Amino acid sequence: MYLAKIYVTYKPSILDPQGEVIKSALKRMDYAGIEQVAQGKYFEVKLNAKDVDAATAEVESFTDALLINQNTETYRFDLSLVPDEVNA
Amino acid sequence: MYLAKIYVTYKPSILDPQGEVIKSALKRMDYAGIEQVAQGKYFEVKLNAKDVDAATAEVESFTDALLINQNTETYRFDLSLVPDEVNA
Numbered sequence: 001m002y003l004a005k006i007y008v009t010y011k012p013s014i015l016d017p018q019g020e021v022i023k024s025a026l027k028r029m030d031y032a033g034i035e036q037v038a039q040g041k042y043f044e045v046k047l048n049a050k051d052v053d054a055a056t057a058e059v060e061s062f063t064d065a066l067l068i069n070q071n072t073e074t075y076r077f078d079l080s081l082v083p084d085e086v087n088a
Numbered sequence: 089m090y091l092a093k094i095y096v097t098y099k100p101s102i103l104d105p106q107g108e109v110i111k112s113a114l115k116r117m118d119y120a121g122i123e124q125v126a127q128g129k130y131f132e133v134k135l136n137a138k139d140v141d142a143a144t145a146e147v148e149s150f151t152d153a154l155l156i157n158q159n160t161e162t163y164r165f166d167l168s169l170v171p172d173e174v175n176a
Contacts, residue, residue: 033136042130048121
């Protein structure tokens, strides 16, 4: 079984209002060193696939199809092999 | 300047309804190999700090204070040193 860790962020040209609000709040809370805050999404997906190429293709396919908005967001991901869970 | 990449996930005992909904949707879309989906949050924060220990302490402090709900969420983070941006 593979574990995909998928990191979704806004494209560089897209305004990130949540990130700006968090940055302002941190400044008000006297965290003076904060330069920039970006908020994104994070997914952990466990999937069965016959090999790492098949898993990569599947992750790219469903991330494009469901997890991100391709107009505004971009993503990267890591894949790792994890032991199958024992179904007791 | 340091870049902190902060990954927020639900604690293991907490129900993740968004993850369940995404898993159901992927199954309906014929991604048959999906075993588990967890949705979390991802933050990238750039901050100035005098050394890596100070940066680590600051990230832990503001993440606990603002970015997560300590009752339901947990997090981990990576810190890396990045070049200061030139303010033109």
